[in-house]
Amino acid sequence: MSKIAAETSGLKCFGVLLDNHDLLLASSFGDNPKAVTSHLDQYSRKVTGYAPTLTKTALLDDMIEIYDGRTTSKKFHFNTRYISPYQSRVYDVLSKIPHGRVTTYGLVAKKLDSGPRAVGNAVATNPWPLFIPCQRVVPSTLSIGDYSICGSLSPQGSVVKRELLERENILFENNAIPTRVLWTPTR
DNA sequence: TCGAATATATAAC
DNA sequence: GTTATATATTCGA
Numbered sequence: 001m002s003k004i005a006a007e008t009s010g011l012k013c014f015g016v017l018l019d020n021h022d023l024l025l026a027s028s029f030g031d032n033p034k035a036v037t038s039h040l041d042q043y044s045r046k047v048t049g050y051a052p053t054l055t056k057t058a059l060l061d062d063m064i065e066i067y068d069g070r071t072t073s074k075k076f077h078f079n080t081r082y083i084s085p086y087q088s089r090v091y092d093v094l095s096k097i098p099h100g101r102v103t104t105y106g107l108v109a110k111k112l113d114s115g116p117r118a119v120g121n122a123v124a125t126n127p128w129p130l131f132i133p134c135q136r137v138v139p140s141t142l143s144i145g146d147y148s149i150c151g152s153l154s155p156q157g158s159v160v161k162r163e164l165l166e167r168e169n170i171l172f173e174n175n176a177i178p179t180r181v182l183w184t185p186t187r
Numbered sequence: 188t189c190g191a192a193t194a195t196a197t198a199a200c
Numbered sequence: 201g202t203t204a205t206a207t208a209t210t211c212g213a
Contacts, residue, residue, distance in 0.1 A: 086209065105195050109208080116195035118208035124194045125210090139195070146194035153194070161194095192210090200202080 002044045003055035006037050014063045015040050017052060023079035026127040027063060030149045039150040043127065047082040066130045069167025071099045076131050083127065086114070090122040093185050097136040100168045101183035104140045111185035116140075124148060135164040142177040 002025055006015035013033035017026040017040040026043045028036045044052045065072055080088055093108050105116040105123065112119070119137075124146075126134040139145045146153055147161035162172070170181050 084210080106197095109195080115206085115208040117193060117206095118195090118210085120194045121192090121209055134194085137194080140197085148194070157194085188213105190211100190213090193208105195207085197204105197206090199204085 001050055002048055002052040004037060004040050004044070004052045005055050005057045005060055006033065006040075007060050008033055009064050012067065013037075014060050014067070016057060016059050016063065017044055018055065018057065018059075019048075019079045021079075022057070023077050024059070024128060024131060025079050025082070027129055027131055028150055029063070029067065029130065032150075035150045063130050066133075067164070067167075069164070069169070076128075078128060078131075084122075086118070087122045087125065090119055091126065091128075091132045094123070094126075094132050094134060094137065096185065097133055097183055100170060101181055102136045102138050102142075102165065102170065102177055103183050103185060104138055104142075106140050107184055108137065111187065135161045136168075138177060142179065142182065143175065144177075 003018045013036045014029045015036040028039045105119045108119045109116045123134045144158050144162045147157035
């Protein structure tokens with residue numbers, strides 16, 4: 001059985017989905033609290049077959065810290081049962097991107113001997129936004145690229161993605177990320 | 188099993 | 201700036 005915890009802080013709602021050992025099954029955040037919880041609820045039904053119950057957890061405070069662009073050295077514990085081995089390899093790389101830096105879909109692909117579109121697929125289906133910093137993956141042009149909120153793409157997503165990076169002290173120079181911010185996964 | 192759909196990259200114009 | 205094409209993975213018919 002799984003559990004949802006959610007709370008609103010400032011203008012955003014933050015939510016997590018936990019399994020019965022308090023491992024993270026998914027996270028979600030956005031403007032609309034209803035959308036956040038229903039996204040987690042649907043994810044739970046899809047992967048576990050069950051509707052979640054409600055709970056509380058300090059993980060929401062960690063999530064808000066990350067949203068605010070604060071560095072955290074905390075280790076989070078994920079339930080990886082419902083993701084593919086390939087997704088797992090991609091998220092391992094993403095978790096190594098330093099705070100305040102970005103990498104590209106292509107560089108991650110090179111590291112994994114895979115392809116950039118495949119990386120895009122995996123990043124787009126990241127169940128753990130904020131905890132796995134998928135906002136730090138951008139196109140090779142160093143423009144902002146796309147970002148999904150509660151499982152759906154919209155121009156709003158790119159705005160949120162940019163704000164997340166700006167709060168990590170990444171300042172854009174004429175709508176692009178400076179090259180010095182680019183991080184290359186070590187081979 | 189196969190076709191279609193991607194949060195891509197690169198090269199050419 | 202705009203295509204055209206190659207590419208890896210996933211998902212559903």
